[in-house]
Amino acid sequence: MMHRCLIALAVAAALSAPAAAEEAVVTYKSLAPDVAFDLARTALAQCRKDGFQVAVVVIDRFGQPLVVLRDRFAGLAAIQTATGKAWTAVNFSRDTSELLKLIRDGQLSADLAHVPNAVMLTGGLIVKSGGSIIGGVGVAGAPGGDKDEACAKAGVAAIQDKLDF
Numbered sequence: 001m002m003h004r005c006l007i008a009l010a011v012a013a014a015l016s017a018p019a020a021a022e023e024a025v026v027t028y029k030s031l032a033p034d035v036a037f038d039l040a041r042t043a044l045a046q047c048r049k050d051g052f053q054v055a056v057v058v059i060d061r062f063g064q065p066l067v068v069l070r071d072r073f074a075g076l077a078a079i080q081t082a083t084g085k086a087w088t089a090v091n092f093s094r095d096t097s098e099l100l101k102l103i104r105d106g107q108l109s110a111d112l113a114h115v116p117n118a119v120m121l122t123g124g125l126i127v128k129s130g131g132s133i134i135g136g137v138g139v140a141g142a143p144g145g146d147k148d149e150a151c152a153k154a155g156v157a158a159i160q161d162k163l164d165f
Contacts, residue, residue: 031135036066043155054141057082078141084119085138089126096124123148129163
C-alpha cells in the first residue's frame with residue numbers, strides 16, 4: 001500500500017512539473033521601437049499639418065519610453081505631459097478620454113487623478129495587438145486634448161496594419 005502511495009505521489013509530481021515550469025516563464029508582446037517611431041512621426045506630422053507644435057511620447061507596455069519627439073516650439077511641459085498621458089492610458093488600460101468620461105459619469109473615482117504619474121487629460125491612447133496592450137502614446141501641446149487625441153489616433157492608424165494579424 002505504501003508503495004502505491006509513493007508511486008502516485010511521484011506520478012503527480014511528474015505531471016505537475018511542466019505546469020510549474022510554464023508558470024515560471026512569462027511571454028508577452030510589446031511594441032517594437034521602429035513601429036513606435038513610425039507612430040510618433042505620423043502623430044507629430046498630423047499635429048504639424050493641423051498647425052500645432054506638440055510633443056509625442058510612445059511607451060512600451062511597462063510604461064518605459066520608446067520614442068520621444070518634441071517639435072521646436074512645443075511648450076516646456078509637453079514631454080512630461082505626453083509621457084503622463086501615455087502612462088495613464090497603459091496603466092488604466094483605457095484611452096484617457098474614456099477615463100475622463102467614466103470619471104464625469106461617476107463610474108470611476110475622481111481620486112484616480114491623485115495616482116502618482118497619472119495625467120488625467122485627453123490625448124493618451126493604448127496601443128493593442130491581438131487583444132493585448134503592447135504600448136501607449138501620449139500627445140501634448142495642442143490647444144485642447146481633443147486635438148492631441150486626434151494626432152495620437154492618426155499615429156496609431158498609421159501602424160495598425162503592422163499590429164493586426
